[in-house]
Amino acid sequence: GENDFTSFRAAHCQSRSPFRNLMHLNVTRHGNYVVIDIKANAFVHHMVRNITGSLIKVGRGEESPEWIKWLLDAKDR
DSSP, X not given: OEEEOGGXXXXXXXXSOOEXXXXXXXXXXXXXXEEEEEEEXXXXXXXXXXXXXXXXXXXXXXXXTHHHHHHHHHOOO
């Protein structure tokens, strides 16, 4: 759904609005690889990179899954 992705955009992102409609985000394992498939109406600068990095931290146990929701709600870069 539509969310404010301020927490996941580059510090100097020039986009007028941080709101994007995330249609799906799927994570699948293929052997030694993990594939992250993200579909949205548009992306803010470094959004996919920052979401991926955050998911890696959760996957490694460095952060809890709830941390992703906290980041999204924080709306702070």
